[in-house]
Amino acid sequence: MIARTLAAGLIAGVVAGLAVAALQHVTTTPLILAAEVYETAQHAHDVAAEHAAPAFEGLRRTAATSLATVAVSIGYALILLAGMLVSGDPIGPRRAALWGACAFAATGLATSLGLAPQLPGAAETDLAGRQIWWVAAAVSTGAGLYALLRLDAWIAQVAGAVLIVAPHFFTPTPAAPESTAPAELAAQFAASSLAVQAMSWVLAGALVGLVWRLISQDETQTA
Numbered sequence: 001m002i003a004r005t006l007a008a009g010l011i012a013g014v015v016a017g018l019a020v021a022a023l024q025h026v027t028t029t030p031l032i033l034a035a036e037v038y039e040t041a042q043h044a045h046d047v048a049a050e051h052a053a054p055a056f057e058g059l060r061r062t063a064a065t066s067l068a069t070v071a072v073s074i075g076y077a078l079i080l081l082a083g084m085l086v087s088g089d090p091i092g093p094r095r096a097a098l099w100g101a102c103a104f105a106a107t108g109l110a111t112s113l114g115l116a117p118q119l120p121g122a123a124e125t126d127l128a129g130r131q132i133w134w135v136a137a138a139v140s141t142g143a144g145l146y147a148l149l150r151l152d153a154w155i156a157q158v159a160g161a162v163l164i165v166a167p168h169f170f171t172p173t174p175a176a177p178e179s180t181a182p183a184e185l186a187a188q189f190a191a192s193s194l195a196v197q198a199m200s201w202v203l204a205g206a207l208v209g210l211v212w213r214l215i216s217q218d219e220t221q222t223a
Contacts, residue, residue, distance in 0.1 A: 004215050009081055012207035013074025020073060020200045021066035028196060029065065031189040035119035035181040069200075076204040079103070081212065087150075093209040100205025101198075102149070106142040108197040110164065114171035117193035119181045129172050137167035 080099045084091050089099075111134050140163045147160030 004212070004219070005078070005081055005085070008208050008211040008215055009074055009078035012204060012211045013077040014070055016077065016200065016204040016207050017070030017073030018066070019203060020196060021069040023196055023199065024065065024069060025062065027192045028189060029062070031185060031192065032119060034185060035189070038180045038182070038185075073200060073204050076100070076103070076201055077208040080201075080205045081208050091209055091212045093206045093213070096205035096209030096212075097202050098205070100201035100203070102145050103142075103205075104198045104201040106145060107138045108194055108201070110141040110167075111137045112190070112194055113168055116190045119186055119189050122181070122186065126172075133167070133170065133172050140164070140167050 080096055080103065081091070084096065084099060089095055114137060115130055115134055144160040144163030147156045147163065151157065151160070
């Protein structure tokens with residue numbers, strides 16, 4: 001069981017991670033680079049020197065980002081698989097993709113209402129405060145979704161709704177609504193980041209469900 005779980009998570013995570021990394025390369029990465037130009041200009045540095053950086057640096061950055069994305073996707077796949085195993089849900093591509101959508105709703109969609117994805121140069125509150133709120137909002141939303149979708153008692157569903165809404169009464173706000181990047185660029189980045197994160201969760205779920213099913217079928221035939 002452990003070997004099957006690890007194999008399914010690794011295979012699904014690598015494939016999903018490579019796909020998402022390619023998507024990031026043409027969506028969010030150019031926006032980050034553009035924002036860094038504005039941030040550099042704001043600090044009175046030489047923008048031309050930024051663009052004249054060796055191509056090797058760009059390749060290193062792309063490789064590091066892609067590697068991190070693959071690692072995150074493997075984590076997503078293993079988390080989703082563990083959740084389905086603990087809950088006793090049947091594991092398949094469609095079911096796992098739905099789990100991925102719910103995970104995105106808790107860790108991406110709900111948390112973005114208080115802490116939207118931001119470009120370099122944006123004003124921020126204290127890092128520790130943002131991290132604590134993000135974790136609390138993600139856990140609270142996840143528990144609320146579980147209560148709404150898996151429990152039948154009306155009191156549990158009311159509690160679930162409360163858990164989903166409650167964190168947003170304590171949303172951290174930046175000290176000043178300032179950013180070196182244009183508002184249009186920031187809005188495009190926030191939307192693109194959420195879309196990429198949603199695809200990452202759902203794709204990791206669908207693939208881990210598919211790989212799990214294929215490995216299970218192969219083990220059954222071998223036995």
